[in-house]
């Protein structure tokens with residue numbers, strides 16, 4: 149019998165998602181009839197707007213969409229994405245610089261597979277979205293964390309980035325608005341970071357999927373537009389999931405220099421070929437339409453954002469800086485770790501999250517999932533009443549901690 153491992157080392161190294169672990173437990177409890185309120189979801193709680201669904205229905209009826217189409221995306225969608233990018237962030241690109249992917253996630257995997265050789269370092273601001281480390285690792289890259297905590301509203305500075313830069317640094321990953329913290333870099337901060345990256349010849353991979361979800365006085369700034377000298381070394385990741393409530397349709401894209409896009413398209417042509425044509429036509433209706441649907445969602449999210457931040461900060465031992473974008477709050481619960489609560493003494497945010505799920509029937513994602521234990525991520529993309537009820541239950545429980 150072979151003694152060789154059944155699972156390859158590369159794939160064995162992929163961690164189980166801590167987000168999914170909480171989610172699975174919450175779902176099991178719900179199925180057993182318990183009234184669990186979930187703050188775990190990374191998706192808008194709205195349906196996809198009707199005109200987008202109609203475009204998909206029409207596309208499904210057209211025989212030409214029953215066949216393979218170009219691996220890199222329908223030409224009309226690539227053009228519409230280029231037009232939309234110019235409209236929304238002022239960044240001028242050709243359709244040939246766009247690759248349409250199966251959701252933003254595939255764009256994340258493809259960009260790191262395309263840019264990284266084994267040992268190349270990627271600067272990643274922590275807390276970070278769970279998928280990035282796995283994509284970087286799978287590509288043979290080495291992630292270097294730059295930790296930004298609540299004292300700066302989870303924003304990293306040029307000084308911190310510079311301290312983490314080495315001879316092996318190839319890429320800076322720049323995400324604003326951020327999942328999981330909701331942090332948004334100002335124009336000035338974005339320019340300073342972009343100029344620093346350009347000065348040192350780094351590539352910048354920028355995830356702009358939450359570009360339209362910013363609140364209060366915050367403004368989204370595309371680092372590609374803010375620092376034009378990056379043009380030859382910047383790759384933008386984006387998609388329709390968050391802006392148009394289209395998480396299930398699986399359409400994203402990457403935009404970059406022609407050689408990168410061509411190489412990534414070659415990879416995709418072998419891995420998955422074209423994204424479902426029906427979904428691509430839905431995405432075409434989305435990106436070529438106006439932004440009224442996202443404006444409505446933004447109003448609802450903003451209202452919930454203000455409620456959740458106020459309520460979280462009223463809980464003793466919880467501190468939550470104001471998130472400026474996306475739909476997540478990222479409070480610190482460090483003061484509660486190690487305290488006695490209902491006869492237990494949770495030693496980590498993971499254990500505390502478990503206790504909250506069991507005792508208050510509220511699901512939150514512990515900071516362990518995002519590279520910073522001691523925190524929770526709560527998505528506020530859920531109904532207003534559930535939101536208030538869920539945070540109240542959690543607050544009541546946590547105020548018993550001694």
Ligand SMILES: Cc1ncc(COP(=O)(O)O)c(C=O)c1O
Nearest residue numbers: 190251252253327357387389400
């Ligand atoms: C920061 C960020 N980027 C990209 C994605 C990918 O989204 P999708 O693959 O659904 O398009 C997500 C989804 O949660 C995200 O939070």
